[in-house]
Amino acid sequence: MAIVVGLRLPDLLRAECEESLDELAALTRACGARVVKKVLQSRARIDGRTFIGAGKTAELKEEAGALGANLVVIDHDLSPAQGRNLERIADLKILDRTELILDIFARRARTPQAKLQVEVAQLEYLLPRLTRLWEHLSRLGGGIGTRGPGETQLEVDRRRIRDRLGRLRRKLKRTGKRLEVQRNLHPDVFRVALVGYTNTGKSSLMNRLTDSAIESGDRLFETLDATTRILNLGSGFRATLTDTVGFVRRLPHSLVESFRATLAEVSQADLLLHVVDASSSEADARRQSVTEVLREIGAQDVPQVIVYNKCDLLGAEELTGLRRRYENDAETVLVSALFGDGIDALAEAIRRPLRSGWIEADGIVPPSEGELLARLRSVAEIVTEHPLEDGIRVKVRVSPGEWGRLRARYGDRAPRLFD
């Protein structure tokens, strides 16, 4: 059972701190703990020694005793010393925000790649905090004489962790390079990636757009890997779609760093589908947090389509409001991954940038040219098609490269440029 604690400094809005604390409670629950109390403390400044102040620490200790809580989660990142002091004075297990998020990631990691990335992030955060963890253990072992050998043991542990970190980092680098090579195998494929806050419905959209069966669920950080599938947008469009890890406000830096290999799918994409949970009262703030992480991973310049998902949960008035707000914005679409509304408009929003630079061509394909017609249907977008006496008149849209290949193969029998 846990108490979650936030600190409100003078320059922060109360509502903002409360939302952040609510989110911390949800994250704590995602770790399997029950939240028995939320505490928002106002302070003029951070207490250097215990972060929340000596008085508040004593109060917490008492409250935890009364409520039967054994864990306190702080909505900020503590310095190693602050964590140590707090733990010692309150005599409770203390987790800071980063430790909590790392814990969720560790629980959710399934594949070797995700496990490796999470472990690196954990060890990096753990290393300077080892004294505290060690004290924790030695206190459990208790008693006189643990201190001397303890310190030597601490040094040994530190060195071991450093060695392991070094090995894991090298391994990460190798997998990163391998993934990079895989990505570059198909340079002419248009790469689309889903991004967004956790639990907005990215995996559900992936399943809807590619007929896949990626696990989705009402849990924070359900997905930690990158999965790529062919995106079927009709003839002529060659694209892949990648689903990947979701973001959260103040995503720990060590995680962003260690997840670089996975997140390269995002920074090197040609187009991002930025999924927003339309039903969340936090939609705008979360959209902003996602933008910040995108900047951190160097993906700020990748073009985006904003996808408001879960529109089925909106009341009629809210839905009309949202529609009105974006009616002249072709780069924003409103969808429901669950029911399929708006998916055609989304597909069109993906096709549009792909099609830019394509040319229109037109011609009559005689009945004897069945192969040419089949070819056109697979590599070009058919705009119109009319049966005539001497064949089928087709108007197509096609990439310049594909048009060149058609002309090379079929000469004058291929459709001509349309002017």
Ligand SMILES: Nc1nc2c(ncn2[C@@H]2O[C@H](COP(=O)(O)OP(=O)(O)OP(=O)(O)O)[C@@H](O)[C@H]2O)c(=O)[nH]1
């Ligand atoms: N009502 C409604 N629920 C949806 C919709 N899309 C997704 N959900 C639900 O939202 C929850 C999260 O969906 P996911 O697809 O796992 O979300 P995600 O963005 O992949 O989440 P993470 O992988 O955790 O970042 C699930 O319970 C889905 O069933 C939608 O359009 N409408």
Ligand SMILES: [Mg+2]
């Ligand atoms: Mg997911």
